[in-house]
Amino acid sequence: MSLIIRGGTVVNADRAFRADVLCDGDRIVAVGDNLDVPAGAQTVDASGQYVMPGGIDPHTHMNLPFMGTVTADDFYTGTAAGLAGGTTTIIDFVIPNPQQPLLEAYHQWRGWAAKSAGDYTFHVAITWWSDRVHEEMGVLVRDHGVNSFKHFMAYKNAIMADDETLVKSFRRSLELGAIPTVHAENGELVYQLQRDLLAKGITGPAAHPLSRPPAVEAEAANRAIAIAGVLNTPLYIVHVSCKESLDAITRARALGQRVYGEALAGHLIIDDSVYQNPDFDFAAGHVMSPPFRSKEHQRALWQGLRGGNLHTTATDHCTFCEAQKAAGRDDFTKIPNGCGGVEDRMAVIWDEGVGGGLLTPSEFVKVTSANAAQIFNIYPRKGVVQAGADADLVVWDPAGTRTISAKTQFAKGGFNVFEGRTVKGIPSTTIAAGKMVFHRGELMAVEGAGRHVDRPAFTPISPN
Structure with a gap:
């Protein structure tokens, strides 16, 4: 036809x-x-x-089991919503449990994704380390079209990757021609700050941003950049939310390091005043990590997009209903982290960015599709x-x-x-x-019409 x-x-x-x-x-x-x-x-x-070109959202979580529950959007409803907003491809995350084989988790996610209405592909998270993980990373790259691996520097006692895991996984990614990505927050600091706030009786959603201040994110971003720099490994930092993290990326790039930054539509548009709302459901609905920041940080993120030190826009689409968020009514650390946005990303970025004179239409295409396609090696498909x-x-x-x-x-x-x-x-x-x-x-989305997109490995970069 x-x-x-x-x-x-x-x-x-x-x-x-x-x-x-x-x-x-x-x-x-x-x-x-x-x-x-x-x-x-x-x-x-x-x-x-x-x-x-149809939008590419390089950061979504459909059908994600997380914090004792599962996201409201599965791969059909989530990708269908994306199509309504102009996004035709998502890059979702396979997140193995600690000690779970990577390939087992990968096939589990592929099964869930079979109902996708739009095209999809995966980052695979490294949540633990062993010789088996080392080997299965190679199988994923060679046989399953995976060319990026995710590392959570947050979520202590769950899926947090320590420095040893980061070093070994970054080095293995370089060998395979894959790019490591990181969620940059110092998990130990977050954990200790959460404990301090609860001990003081500060238990509501307003405590969430207090437990994850910009310095917590910046420390982890700087550490990941330093590790990648020593190993000569490219690095992609997801959901950069604060000026300090952007400054770290900007410094590294000025020195010739291959570091790429992602901004979320929410972080570009919404400020941290939402956590002061006395309505628990409203404030909890905005609980995500990193949290929304002040307008000063928003201005910095837009400057990063315009200046070329932030490269992609995403959503971290991870939806939970009020009943799920209510699990943390008496303890903010139990509020499932996540917000939506896959349906609205392109429109709010156009409205604020192009409509506000911050981006040209061609720059809009760069940050909503072209750059993601190039960074993750599916360009010019x-x-x-x-x-x-x-x-x-x-x-x-x-x-x-x-x-x-x-x-x-x-x-x-x-x-x-x-x-x-x-x-x-x-x-x-x-x-x-x-x-x-x-x-x-x-x-007019059709369940199961989406295709898995294989992403070829990059030509490995020789160490210095």
């Missing part, structure tokens, strides 16, 4: 130009004017709109509108508006951190694998 998008302005990371886009099956076959179109081709009118690329596209209406609300969202969980925000600039049509899956408010 052929599909043609007519009358729009194609926006790639390098330029914008007037062109039609012809898709045949799941690939783009031509981009240009006056294209010959097969009889019976479906036509999408993009007059007055932009045609951009993803992240660009050109012949030969996957037919994953979003037709973007810069004049369209939508008021975000949990009552109208497709994502589950019953809560939205962007509640009530009216955004200007929204997807009018989303195309995934050459098929229209969202059009002017109507979601």
Whole structure:
């Protein structure tokens, strides 16, 4: 089945130009004017709109077992919500339990993901170390299209990776041509600060940011960068939330180190005043790690995106309903950490970034798709509108508006951190694998239509 998008302005990371886009099956076959179109081709009118590569969210958690419960969004509902927001590919996380074989966990997640409506691929977390982990990392890279490994420097007594694990895993990643990623928070400091706050009787959601101040994140970011620098290993730091962490990335990059930073849509838009709300359900709904920061840090993150020291935008989509969050009503450390956003990421970043004069449309494409595709080695299959690329596209209406609300969202969980925000600039049509899956408010996602995306290993970098 052929599909043609007519009358729009194609926006790639390098330029914008007037062109039609012809898709045949799941690939783009031509981009240009006056294209010959097969009889019976479906036509999408993009007059007055932009045609951009479908968004890539490099940080989601669908169907995640976490803190004694499981996220509200599974791989179908989560990826379907993403399609409604213009995101056609997610990179989710396989998170083995300590002592669980990596391959066992990987196949478990692949089974859960079989119902995805959009394309998906995985980072695999290293939560423990042994010779078996060393070997299975190689199998994952060679046989299963994994080229990134995640390390939690937080969550003491659960999945936290100590320095020995970081060193061994970073070195192994370098050997395999994979990139290590880190959740940068000093887990020991967080644990001790949590204990101190509880001992003082500070038990509500307002304690959450107090237990995870910017210095806790910055210490871990600096430590991970130092380890990667000694080993000459590239490094990707997820959900950079504070100026101090960004400064560490900026210094390292100025010295020629390959360090990449990710910003969450929530950290760019929402400030820490949400934790002072007396309504427990509201404040707990915003509990995620790292927490939301002050407006000073938000300004720094936008500067990082504009200046090229932050490279991708993500959501850390990890939804829990009020009943699940209520597990921590008397102890903030038991509130399941996580917020949504996969449905709203592109719209809020366009509204604040492009609408606010902070990003150009091409820079928007860089930080919502192209950079993620390049960093994780699926470019130019993803992240660009050109012949030969996957037919994953979003037709973007810069004049369209939508008021975000949990009552109208497709994502589950019953809560939205962007509640009530009216955004200007929204997807009018989303195309995934050459098929229209969202059009002017109507979601046509198909369970199981998503494909697993293999990500080839990088050419290993020789140590100094």
